[in-house]
Amino acid sequence: MRAFITGGAGFIGSSLTDQLLADGHEVVVWDNFCTGQERFLEKANAAPGFQLVRGDNLDTPALTRAMAGCDIVFHLAANADVRFGLNHPERDLQQNTIATFNVLEAMRVNGIKRIAFSSTGSVYGEAKTIPTPEDAPFPVQTSLYGASKLAGEGMIAAYCEGFGCEGYIFRFVSILGERYTHGHVFDFYKQLQEHPAFLDVLGDGTQRKSYLHIGDCVQAMLHAVYRGSARDARHRVQIYNLGTNDYCEVKDSIGWICARLGLQPELRFQGGDRGWVGDNPFIFLETAKIRALGWEPKLTIRQGVERTVDWLGANPWIFEVRT
The missing domain is CATH 3.40.50.720 (NAD(P)-binding Rossmann-like Domain)
Structure with a gap:
């Protein structure tokens, strides 16, 4: 076609x-x-x-x-x-x-x-x-x-x-993944490159996302x-x-990102159960319908986060064009 x-x-x-x-x-x-x-x-x-x-x-x-x-x-x-x-x-x-x-x-x-x-x-x-x-x-x-x-x-x-x-x-x-240009992994990675000793986090880190x-x-x-x-x-x-048949807290994702980068920053939470107006504190979708067609995801959320971190590290030019 x-x-x-x-x-x-x-x-x-x-x-x-x-x-x-x-x-x-x-x-x-x-x-x-x-x-x-x-x-x-x-x-x-x-x-x-x-x-x-x-x-x-x-x-x-x-x-x-x-x-x-x-x-x-x-x-x-x-x-x-x-x-x-x-x-x-x-x-x-x-x-x-x-x-x-x-x-x-x-x-x-x-x-x-x-x-x-x-x-x-x-x-x-x-x-x-x-x-x-x-x-x-x-x-x-x-x-x-x-x-x-x-x-x-x-x-x-x-x-x-x-x-x-x-x-x-x-x-x-x-x-998430290769060619990723905006979102929480991008923002956290960029912060940690600028100041690896601390990380500012919108919300309290308990937001649950898939x-x-x-x-x-x-x-x-x-x-x-x-x-x-x-x-x-x-x-x-x-x-x-x-989506995947799972979700994680923002704090979980931060842990995977920092582990991948070999960092232990101070986490500075902004408070509240969401990062901004319109930020849903819990997103987890039922995916039985697409799975019934025979599709299954191959990667876990953690694997997706880690591969995103790896791609960002190998492609620093993306931060120059996505300021």
Whole structure:
């Protein structure tokens, strides 16, 4: 197939690009390089079935032209700045919700009937059911990021119903691994390089979170898409939680990071049970649905954290471009 990937130069997008090319497919990467990195596409650039198009999802005419001739869209581009979302509330609306509408319109014009979408476990807000299944009732939204992704999910479902599309919505926990460019491991590693004697930690360190390695994430997405599990669904949409069957406390992750670096810093907690407005103190998703298709993660959370630390150590340039 010929796949179109929005945000294809990013952490998840470039990893998906490499896997699709390895599986023998053609790939068109669409990216505005706001956070994407050209270095992530070095391997893809050598593949005959690869094309890079620079552009923004808010430029609908250019997006529509670039998408022509593709068979499926992997819509991964988004503003993922959950922590500072309240500083620029319009960004989530523009880059996540309106951008998703533009992608769907470009698909409709081009007659493309399949879409895979990177959503988030944040749409569950502070869920009462733990682990949280896909059909859990939605509580009040606690972050602009989660709300914007939920709106994107709704539009995808409506387009699948109205225009006969086939939709795969993946609600991720936080993703770790090679090419990781933002999140708690990145922040802690950077701090420890600057001042190895102490580490400032938002919250009290008891926040419980689940994580998934990038390799397992990509394999889960493709496992569902290759099987075509949405074709026979009642509304031609399937929603899958993606994560490991476990969680850890922030203090656990700090311990693994420090052990990997051979450090014993003083931990300076900021207090409270969360790091910022919209930070869910307990995220743990039920993943029985994707596992029922035969997928299983290969790495534990600790292994994912350790491999992330190793990659950051081998690629110090990422801190210069992601300041």
